[in-house]
Amino acid sequence: MSGSNLFGELRRFARTSGAVGGIAARVAGERMLGIKTDRAAHAEDLKTILGGLKGPLMKVAQFLSSVPDALPAEYAAELAQLQSNAPAMGWNFVRRRMSSELGPDWQSKFASFSQTAAAAASLGQVHRARLHDGTEAACKLQYPDMPSTVEADLRQLKLAMAVYARMDNAIHQDEIYKELTERLREELDYEREAAQMRLYQLMLHDRPAVHIPRPIQGYCTKRLLTMTWLDGRPLMERLAEEPPQEERNRIAEALFQAWYVPFYRYGVIHGDPHMGNYQVRPDGSVNLLDFGVIRVFQARFVSGVIALFEAVRDHDDEKAHHAYETWGFTNLTREKMEVLNLWARFLYEPLVEDRVRRIQETNDVTFGREVAEKVHAGLKRTGGVMPPREFVLMDRSAIGLGGVFLRLGAELNWSRMFHDLIADFTEESLVDRQATALAEAGVPLAK
Template sequence: MSDMDSERNSLGGRMRRYAKVGTAVGGLAARVAGERYLGWSLDKDAHASELRTALGGLKGPLMKVAQILSTVPDALPKEYVQELSHLQSNAPAMGWPFVKRRMTTELGPGWQKRFATFEHEAASAASLGQVHRATLDDGRLLAAKLQYPDMSSAVEADLRQLDWIFSIYRRYDKAIDTSQIHAELSARLREELDYAREARHMALYRGMLADEPGVFIPDMVPELSTSRLITMTWLDGTPLMKFLEGEPSLELRNAFALTMFRAWYVPFYFYGVIHGDPHLGNYTVRDDGSVNLLDFGCIRIFPKTFVKGVIDLYRALRDDDEALAVHAYESWGFQNLDRATIDVLNVWARFLYGPLMEDRARRIQESGSGLYGREIAEQVHGELRRLNGVRPPREFVLMDRAALGLGSVFMHLKAEVNWYRLFNDLIEGFDADAMEARQTAALASVGLDRPD
C-alpha cells in the first residue's frame, strides 16, 4: 500500500474510528443527556474515571484533545477535568513490527542502514506518535518521532465525536459556548498531523529564542524526515516531576521557572507566536535549570490586535480603566458584552494577571488548592451561566491553555519570582506594528504562512 493510500482520510478509516471512540465516549453523551432530561443520577466521578481509563489506551487525537480540554476553564465539568488531567504523554507504545513497517513506508526498505543504531523499544509514546532513540555513524544521538498510521481519519472521526459531546454539554450548561473551542481545536489538530510543518515550527522557535541562553531546541535531520516522521537530535534532560523528586533548591527551581516564562512569552510578545501545549511531556529540565523544548506541533500564530489586547487588558486592570478593558475584549472578538458580563470576565482576568500586578517576589498562586485556577473558574462559570453565557473567541483556547499550563508548572515548582518585573520587561516599549513586522520576517524565513 502506498504512503498516500495508508495516510489518506478514508471513509473506512473514519468508520473504524467511530466504532472505537464510540465505545470509549459514547456513554458520556448518553449519561449526561439522561441526567439532564430524564432525571438520572450521574456519578460523574466514577464515569470520569472510566472515561480516562478508556482514553488512556486509545491512540490518536482524542487523547490530546482531552489533555487540552483538561486545562481550558469550563470546557468540561470539573469531574472530567480532574480525571483527564492525568492523561500524560506515556501511552502504551506500538511494537517493533509496527515500527519497521512504518519506517519502511517513510524512508524506504533500506532505512535501517541509514542509522548506526535504532532502538526497538520506544523511548516515549503519545497521542499521535512515538519516539525512538537512534544514532548516526558520526555519533550523533537522535530522536525519531514516528506518527501512527491513518491519523488523518482518526482526527476527522474524533473531531466529529467531540462536536457531538460538546452539543450535548451545551444543552445542559449554556455558560460557555464551545463552538469556537471546537473550531480552534480542529484547525490546530489538523496542523499537528503535518510533521513537515512541525519541523518549520521548530526552526521558527530556534530563531525566535536564539538569544535565550537557557532554552535548547533540537536540530532537525532533514534527510531522515518526512511529513510523518521527524528525526532530530536527542536532548538529555529530566522530566519535571522526577526533577522535583530530587528536592532541588529554591534557586534552581526559580531558574527553571524564569526560563520557562521566557521560553513561552518572548515568542508571544516579540513575534505573536505561542507554544500552546506546556504539557509535561513537551519539555525537560537540564542540570543547570535550563529547559529543553521537545515538541512543536501545537503552535498558535496571533494577529497583532490580539497581542495588543493582552497588554491593553493588563493596563486596564492595573489602572481601573473600564473603557480600555471593553476595548481589549472587543479587539479579541467578544461581542455584545454588557456591564455584568464584563465584570465577570474581569474576575477571571484578575486571576490570570494577578501575579503580574505586584512588584515583589511571590508564588504564582498564594492561596487555594487543587488544580491551578479551578476555584476561580467555577465562580466565573456560575456567574456566566446566570447571565446566559458567553462565546470565547477561538484564540483563547491555546492562550488559556498556555497560561494555565505554565501556572500549573510554576505551582509545582513552588517558585518565588517577581512576575511583575518579568512581564513588564517583556512589554516595555511594545509596538504592535514592529511586532507584526518581526512576525512576518520570522515566518517567511521558515516558509510558514499565518493560520486561518
C-alpha cells in the first residue's frame, strides 16, 4: 500500500471512529449499565457526519436503517433520512477525472457536458451529457481515493461489529462482514457494474414496466460509467402528491418484477433497494438504477427459498429445517428454528394468501419491528445464529422492498405474482438461464 493511501485511510478512520464509537458507548451504557442518554440528539449528529462522507459507511447506515431492530429507534429514524446526497466534487475534480479516464481531449467526445453534478452518491457523482449522435447520457465519476476509503470504512465497520457482538450475541456476524466486504469491493469496479447493467437488460427484456439504462461502449472505465439517461421522478416525490391507488399498484408490481424476476428465473438479486435507486414514470413504470451491488446465487439456494415458502404454507417443520440447511444455516436446534420461523411466516404471509391485500395488513410504519424484536429476543435466548453470507442481501431486499410496498399502500395479489414466477422452476433451468445470461453480459463470477 502506498504512503498516500495509508494516510488517506488513517484520516478516514479518524473521522468516523468517533461517530461509531459514540454509538457503541451509548448502546452499551443503556443496555449494560442502565445509563440514559440523549439518543435523538446523538443520532442527528451521526446523520450529519455520515451524510458528509463519501463511501460505504453511508451505504451501511442506509442498510441498518431499513432492517427492523438493527438499531435503536432514534438512530434508525435519523439514518433513514440519509439518501445518496453526499456533497458533490467541483469542476476541477471532474476535469481531472474525465481526462484520466478518457484522455486529455475528453470534452471533444461529447456534444455537451454539464459542469454541475445532477446527483451525488456514496461512491461517485453523476453528470448529464449529450453525445454527438444526440444520445442523452449520464456519466458517473468515482470520487478520488475510493479504494483506500473503502478499506478504511471496512476496518471501521469490523470494529463496530466487534463492539456490538460483545454486547449482543443474537446474530453472529462473521459471514455478514465477509459478504459486505466482497460486495463493496466489487462496487468500486465500474466496468463490472456496466456488465451487471447489461445483465439486467437481458433478464428484464420482456418486462416493459421496468426500464434499465444502457452502458455506452467506449465511454466506460473502472472509474467512469457512462450510460443512457433515463427520465423519471424520485418515488418519494411522487408519493408526496398522493397518487391514485391504481398508480400505486402499477409501481409496486413493476418493483416486484424488477427484483424477483431476476431472482427466481436467474438466481440474481439487486442488493440495494433504497428509495434513491428507482424512479417512476407517468405511466407507473419504473427506472431501476445503480447496479454496483449484485448477488448471484446458486440454484440450490433459490430452491431453498421456495422450499421454505412451502414449509410455511404447509406448516411442515421438517421441510423448514431442510430449507434452512439448504441456505447454509448450521447447528439449528428445534428452538432456534422455531424462532426463525417467526420471521419466515412474517415474510411469506402475503405470498401464502391467494387474495388482493396490502403487503402488511396494519399501517404500522415500522415494518416488522415487533416481529423482529421477538426474533431477536428468541435468538439471544437460544444462543444466537450465524446467518450464511447468501442470506444477507436476500433478507435486505425482502425487508427493503417490503418497506417500499408498505409506503406505497399497494393492494395486489402477491401470491399470484409469486406463483407466476415459480410455476416452471427447476434448478436445472435456472442454471442454464443463469450461465447463458452471465456469459452474454460479460459478468465475472464472484470469488
